[in-house]
Amino acid sequence: MGADEVVTAEDGTRLWATRGGEGAPVVCCHGGPGLWDFLGDLAGLLADRATVYRWDQRGCGRSQRRGPYSVARSVADLDAVRRHFGLERMALLGHSYGAQLALQYALDHPERVSALVYVSGSGIDARDTWRSAYHRNLRANLGADVDRWEALGDREQRTEAEIREWCVLQWSADYADREKAREQAEESATPWFGVNFACNATVNADVNRTSGTPELLAACQELEVPVLIVHGAEDIRPDWALDSLEQALPRVSRTLLDGAGHLPWVERPHAFRAVVGDFLARELPFHGR
Template identity: 25%
Template sequence: MAYSSTKAANLNVYIQGQGFPILGIHGHPGSGRNLSVFTNHLSKRYKTFAPDLRGYGKSRFNGKFEMYDHLTDLEALLDRFEIEKCLLLGWSLGGILAMELALRLPQRVTGLILVATAARPRGSHPPISLQDNIYTGVAALLNVIQPSWQWNIETFGKRSLFRYLIQQHTPTAYDYIAKEAVQAYWQTSTTATSALSTALRSSYNRLTELKQIHCPSLVLAGEQDRHITAQSSLETAQHLQNSQWHCYPNTAHLFPWEIPQQVLGDINCWLSLHPQVVGQ
């Protein structure tokens, strides 16, 4: 991933807590608020920063840009808040950017928590039908009006594209979808989508560069993830120098919303084993 020469965008950022800084990076489509499952928990002990990336959420941006422009923006955010060192947590696209930032700024990144992501991302998503799109639209709309309505989950949710994003159609997962996913989808700009599509067409692959990352890494995956397969996440974990790997059965790409307590518990355990990543 080349480095940008464009001027950094001033990102909207959600800040919680006090203590060692943790920078959370969301996926596509998404916003900083999508990381609340992590930041609400971690901010009890640390200071969390969850920006809306350029072209997402409230970080509006006019004009085209490329994926590497996000790195310029994130480095500028660290400078803006005078963050000398931080732990990075990235979900999906955010995990890719976290690895890129660790390659770009190795002295400033103490550790990586990589969620449903890969340095050579591969998917196994089936073709999308018109019925898929219709059921997804209806399921999403009804879920916003009445979150976690069991009739909607059974009638539309399990037949919609949600079935590839989650495996456990629980009220907890649908509550997160209602509160955070739908708004983030509508706030994701076409230029952000175009930048991601261009990067994916270039057959992105940074596996060989991962040996340059020496900080501890926690790699988490959903066994049934069709967007970024668990196998590609495992491949990433195997190429990292100092990594721990967890794969959760009967979950998919949005597994932190399916089994939040289990995921947060595993993060807590990893942090206790690697206190240096939070400056201890």
């Protein structure tokens, strides 16, 4: 991928970004909130079909540790990334919370978005409609590690090594192949940039306030941007949580990838590349070689 770049947000906050590949612009939004961009392998799968832009959200990873934190602030920062790279319009690809961020940007600025790839998101209903199923699935996948995960999570004071261990355990539940899950979670935590828990709590509260509202539903019903929903069949976040989003969007297609959990490009790279690449080639004004 390309060299590191510094994007300056409207309030002067410095955001890390990079780009690579060839073709129409696709800007990625990583999950979290409070984490960092871990979409390098995903970007590599699309590098011969698109110019892929990645960035660390405010307060996260290689970006400046500085608030304020909110979905609206993240939308403005994403627009700063767009302006920095001189993009008039762009496709967006968001993963997990990043899918919600990308969707919100498209709702706020549809004229600047050519297409949206919504990967492993959780839909637009209130979060309490699916969270209990998520927690059951999480504990089931953790198996014998659940006691250690709970013990680390309950500690008031944790070292950075203990925080990383807790994250690796939790992230291991996100993979369909249980034999490889711990190894894959370790890879996603390397390099380790630390978790911004203040960002996580504040932005999640922001998301909770808007999820399931009539206003969000109505806005999605008016969105004319083409959307591809991609979800792993074995994601511990239930696929049915996406039904309301699919039903609300006027221009939408949906793909469920068997044998994949929350990071489908890791476990089903060829299938992921095919479905996302075909969608981008169909919907974008031009594409790579």
